[in-house]
Amino acid sequence: MPPSISSPPSPMLATLGRPPAGEGWAFEMKWDGQRAVTDVRRDGIRLFSRNGNDITSAFPELTGPIAAAVDDHDVVLDGEIVALDAKGRPSFARLQRRMHVLRPTAQLRNEFPVTYYVFDVLDLDGESTVAKTYLERRRLLDGLGLSGRRVQVPPFWTDVDGDRMLDLAREHHLEGVVAKRVDSTYRPGRRAPEWIKTPLRKNTEVIVVGWVDGNGAARNGVGSLLLGAHDDDGDLIYVGHVGTGFSAALRRSLREQLAALERPTSPLAAPPPSRDAKGAHWVEPRLVGDVEYREYSGGSLRHPSWKGLRDDKTPDEIDLPGRH
Known part of the structure; x- marks a missing residue:
């Protein structure tokens, strides 16, 4: 059984720009939350912020559902912690009530619950996946069958116009879109041009x-x-x-x-x-x-x-x- 990582890989970051045109891109919605890399092992689970801080105790309601969702796999996931509003949309204002509380009370967790949106897998059963392409990693992620009230895998789209994706984000009052090269590998800690983010609001x-x-x-x-x-x-x-x-x-x-x-x-x-x-x-x-x-x-x-x-x-x- 692989040991839990003492420090997680730094997440790959997107560059700022317009939605790209042409083939070879996948689009995801941009979520207004807190980036989190999660290390799930049979002997425990740990969540890390973008800058490597252990935030497991800040979001205790996520550990059980994530562990249950991955079943008996050892896995390192990349995703976003979001707090949804009454209409099911990510709300950074609601997340603010949780981000700075190291050990939230049951009342706070009930009033401002969070969900983990997973969009990448960096290690699966002891094998690093960062050298695989985006589409290969998404297939591995989909194969895990993650689902639940507190864990979700948002969809992605290919062969779609970037401006149309931005219009859809606007219609649903979301933060924007992220475009990712379908053949891109995962580059930990790098802000790479293979990922392009386009927020609707500056x-x-x-x-x-x-x-x-x-x-x-x-x-x-x-x-x-x-x-x-x-x-x-x-x-x-x-x-x-x-x-x-x-x-x-x-x-x-x-x-x-x-x-x-x-x-x-x-x-x-x-x-x-x-x-x-x-x-x-x-x-x-x-x-x-x-x-x-x-x-x-x-x-x-x-x-x-x-x-x-x-x-x-x-x-x-x-x-x-x-x-x-």
Whole structure:
């Protein structure tokens, strides 16, 4: 019996771009969740986040269903943990209630249940499958017959137009599509052009570098967050501020978290515009968040809206909007 892996393979990542045209591509829907590599052995099961953290205890309701679904196979799976809304659509806002809780209560698990969407298999019964093509790996995955209330294998489509897939994602209020070369091997830890993601809404990860106090109804919390990202030289530069997308409770919670990271000077390589920095509290650049935005042409995000913090990505991974 193969031993459980001490550290999982890093998941393969997609590049940002338009849906490709022509033959040789398979399309999957893009799920608004948390990436997770799962190691299932007869002596136990472990779930790992994209950056290799063990998140098994954060999603205890998944371990039994995943183990039951794979039956007596030893397997390493790649997929996405999602929280579905009342209409059965992945909701990142609902997932936020679970992502940062290491040991959720039964009540929290019942109120915000999660499901594991599996879309790849990296090892099967002790044999690595990463050198096999996408279609070969999907056949192996389909052969496992994974199904259940907490484990699903979403479909994929070939010989279909990428723009039509994007229209379908829009009609069903999904996040977008991912195109994968049918002959592509699995490249752990690589952001490869063989996988192309196309979100319907522009979305980017950012580093929180500071905050400005709120006023009025938001006076006990953050009014806006100051945001940064790394440029091509690796310098941490300012990319704008966000003041929408927060509940009153979240504004207070974020202020408490950021107060513990406060520092006297800006962590940015160059000062932001003085109008944005007025009254700013600077923090150590340790927290990563998600924002939606209309456009970024350099300098500052336009019409950003806060989606939430992420603990599955590290600050050194965050580059400029439109690059990931």
